Amino acid sequence: AQSVAQPEDQVNVAEGNPLTVKCTYSVSGNPYLFWYVQYPNRGLQFLLKYITGDNLVKGSYGFEAEFNKSQTSFHLKKPSALVSDSALYFCAVRPPSGNTGKLIFGQGTTLQVKP
Amino acid sequence: GAGVSQSPSNKVTEKGKDVELRCDPISGHTALYWYRQSLGQGLEFLIYFQGNSAPDKSGLPSDRFSAERTGGSVSTLTIQRTQQEDSAVYLCASSSPGLAGNTQYFGPGTRLTVL
Numbered sequence: 001a002q003s004v005a006q007p008e009d010q011v012n013v014a015e016g017n018p019l020t021v022k023c024t025y026s027v028s029g030n031p032y033l034f035w036y037v038q039y040p041n042r043g044l045q046f047l048l049k050y051i052t053g054d055n056l057v058k059g060s061y062g063f064e065a066e067f068n069k070s071q072t073s074f075h076l077k078k079p080s081a082l083v084s085d086s087a088l089y090f091c092a093v094r095p096p097s098g099n100t101g102k103l104i105f106g107q108g109t110t111l112q113v114k115p
Numbered sequence: 116g117a118g119v120s121q122s123p124s125n126k127v128t129e130k131g132k133d134v135e136l137r138c139d140p141i142s143g144h145t146a147l148y149w150y151r152q153s154l155g156q157g158l159e160f161l162i163y164f165q166g167n168s169a170p171d172k173s174g175l176p177s178d179r180f181s182a183e184r185t186g187g188s189v190s191t192l193t194i195q196r197t198q199q200e201d202s203a204v205y206l207c208a209s210s211s212p213g214l215a216g217n218t219q220y221f222g223p224g225t226r227l228t229v230l
Contacts, residue, residue: 032217034218034219036221042223042224043119043121043206043221043222043223043224044206044208044221045221046218046219046220046221049218090158092158094217101146101148101163101165101210101212101217101219102148102160102163102171102174103148103150103158103160103219104160105157105158106157107157108157108158
């Protein structure tokens with residue numbers, strides 16, 4: 001079955017420190033990969049995506065993610081965390097052809113950045 | 116408008132009543148998706164519309180759920196005879212296949228509470 005795993009329910013980091021939010025996927029073929037962020041009582045905001053090409057993808061608000069095909073991972077990173085980065089982060093995968101484009105989401109990881 | 120809009124933002128209803136949730140996609144976006152976000156199930160795909168093609172209804176949890184999209188723009192998700200387990204945030208997203216990677220842009224959601 002196609003799935004996305006975010007192994008950490010919560011990640012805690014101090015402001016100014018680097019952060020990593022982990023994501024692994026189980027999809028046949030070459031999927032499209034996405035990260036979204038959700039602030040309280042808001043919808044999902046698109047951060048970045050991997051389609052093809054360079055494995056390191058840069059996105060909004062200084063976030064980046066690295067696609068690793070051999071490890072089937074797409075971890076989200078930021079060199080220096082801000083308190084305002086505190087939110088709920090979702091990794092999502094869109095399986096390749098033969099699919100309607102629907103996204104399969106991970107369960108989400110709460111990022112808490114402390115001053 | 117500039118983004119996906121949804122109405123109402125909050126809906127409280129009694130068990131057994133019917134509800135209608137509305138989504139207004141980004142102008143020019145031909146694809147429209149409905150997802151449900153609940154504590155126990157995370158983010159689940161419900162239904163997908165693409166232009167004049169038959170919708171993908173594979174994610175609808177029961178025949179009490181239905182959706183339509185009139186004129187290729189606004190969509191309405193209808194839940195008949197609501198149950199308490201229908202309580203969730205219903206998110207709408209839209210995308211244009213012409214854009215690389217088919218990024219889905221989400222609305223703020225409708226929070227449904229069934230008493």
